[in-house]
Amino acid sequence: MTSRGLGQAFHGAHHYENFPVASWLIPGAIRPSVVQLYRFARTGDDLADEGSLSISARKAGLAALRAGLWDQPIAEPGQHEELGRAGISLPALYLLGKKTGQVVSHHPSGRPWADQLLQAFEYDAAFLPFADWQSVLQYCRKSAAPVGRLMLGLFGLWSEANEASPADSLSAAPEAVLEEARVFGKEAIFAESDAICIGLQLVNFAQDLHQDLARHRPTLPQTDWPQAWSWQPIGPAPQSPQTIQATQSLETPQALQTPQIESQLRRGLLRGDTPAEEKIRITRAIAVRGLHQLARGRDLPKRIEATRIPHARRLAFEVALTLDGGTAIGERLMQKPLLGWKASTRLSRLWLATVLINRLPRMFFKTPF
Numbered sequence: 232m233t234s235r236g237l238g239q240a241f242h243g244a245h246h247y248e249n250f251p252v253a254s255w256l257i258p259g260a261i262r263p264s265v266v267q268l269y270r271f272a273r274t275g276d277d278l279a280d281e282g283s284l285s286i287s288a289r290k291a292g293l294a295a296l297r298a299g300l301w302d303q304p305i306a307e308p309g310q311h312e313e314l315g316r317a318g319i320s321l322p323a324l325y326l327l328g329k330k331t332g333q334v335v336s337h338h339p340s341g342r343p344w345a346d347q348l349l350q351a352f353e354y355d356a357a358f359l360p361f362a363d364w365q366s367v368l369q370y371c372r373k374s375a376a377p378v379g380r381l382m383l384g385l386f387g388l389w390s391e392a393n394e395a396s397p398a399d400s401l402s403a404a405p406e407a408v409l410e411e412a413r414v415f416g417k418e419a420i421f422a423e424s425d426a427i428c429i430g431l432q433l434v435n436f437a438q439d440l441h442q443d444l445a446r447h448r449p450t451l452p453q454t455d456w457p458q459a460w461s462w463q464p465i466g467p468a469p470q471s472p473q474t475i476q477a478t479q480s481l482e483t484p485q486a487l488q489t490p491q492i493e494s495q496l497r498r499g500l501l502r503g504d505t506p507a508e509e510k511i512r513i514t515r516a517i518a519v520r521g522l523h524q525l526a527r528g529r530d531l532p533k534r535i536e537a538t539r540i541p542h543a544r545r546l547a548f549e550v551a552l553t554l555d556g557g558t559a560i561g562e563r564l565m566q567k568p569l570l571g572w573k574a575s576t577r578l579s580r581l582w583l584a585t586v587l588i589n590r591l592p593r594m595f596f597k598t599p600f
Contacts, residue, residue: 256549258542264334264385271296271331272348272378274324279355280446288313289356295321297349299328300342335381338389344377359498360462361452364520368429375432379424387540390421420535423528427554430524434561437518440510440571447501451513459503507569514568522561525554548590555586 257265278284278292291311298305305325314321335341351374361367380390436443436450443450449460505513532547532554540546560576570576 254549254552256545256552258545261385261542265382267331267334268345268378268381268385271300271327271345274327275349275352276355278319278324279352280448282317284317285313286357288317290353292319292321292324293349293352293356295324296328297346299325299330300332300345300349302329302332335384338384340389340391341381341384344380344384344390347373347377355448357498358448360449360501363452363454367433367450367452371429371432372425375428376425377428379428380421383420383424386542386546388417388420388535388538390417420531420538423531423534426524427528427531427550427557430521430526430528430561431553431557433517433521433524434557434564435521437514437521437564438560438571438576440514440517441573442575444501444505447499449501451517455513455516457503457505457509457513459505459509461502462499463502464499505572510572511568514564514571518561518564518568518571522558522565525557525561529554551590552586555590556582 275293275296278296279289284292288311291307292314295305295307305321307321309321311319311321331345332342335345351370354370354373361370383389440450449456453462532551535550536543536547556578559578559582563576564571
C-alpha cells in the first residue's frame, strides 16, 4: 500500500502502515474498536520513540495512557511542561487510554494485554541495546504478541490474562525444539497468533534499519553486532555501566521507573561504520527470523475459520492477507537486503490487487484458506 489514497482508505487509520489496519474486511461493528486499539498502540509507540522528548517526559505520557486504561487517577492531572511545548496533552492521553480500556473491559484479560504494550513502550522510552536474541524475543512478546491477543479477543477469542504466553517458549527453547512442539485447539490459535505478531515485528525491524540506526536504536542484538560497532553510554546507567539486558528491563517494572538524565533522549550512542557485506548479513539475520515466525503461524486462518465464531471467515481473510504482506516484505528484504538501509519497503497497489485476486475466491466460494 502507499502512504496516500488507497493506503489510508484500506487501513481506516491516518498513519502509514505496511499491513492492514481496520480494513473493510473487519465487520463494521468491530471496526471502531480496532481503530481505537490502533490509536492507543500507535500513540504509545510514537510517544516512546519519536521526537526529542526527554525520557521522563515520555514516561509521563505513557503513565497518563496507563492511568486512563485502568481508569485510575492520573499522577499529573495538569499539563506537563515539556509535553505541552511539544503539543501533547496529558488529559488527552488519559482520555485515549480510558476509551481503550472501555473497549476491552468486558473481559478480565483485556486491560492486562493492553498494559503489556505500555511495558514495551516504557522500555523503548529509555532504550538500551538488546543483549541477545532471547532479549529481542522477550521484547517482541510484549510489543507485538498482545496486539494479536487483543484482536482475537474483539472477535470473541480471549486468552486468560494470567496465562503464560505461548511466545514465552520462543525466548528459552532452541528452534529445533520449537519445531517439534505441538499445540491444539484454542492454545494453537494463540500460539500461532503470537508467532505471526512476532514475525511481523522482526520483519519491521529489518525494513526499518535505516530509521532505527539513525536514532541510535539498534534492534540487532549485541551478540550479532559487527566488530566496528560500539555503544557509548551517555551518563550513568541506572544499575551498572554495562548494558542491562532487555529481559531484565521488561520483567522488572522497577527498572523501567528509575529516574533518568532529563536532557538525554537515549542512554547511549551507537558508533561505527557498517560495510555493505555487514548490512546484507544484518538484514538477513533479522528477516529470516521474522519469516520463520510467520511460517509458524501459517495455519492460523484455517484455525480461526474452524472456530465458527461470528465473522470468523472475514477475520481469517484479514489474517491471511496480513501474512501475505509480511511474507512478501520479508522475502523482498532477503532478496534485496540493502533496501532496509535506505527506506521502508512499501507494498504496491499491484501487489494488493494480485493478492486479492488470489484470495477472494476462497472468501466467496468457501474454499479453505
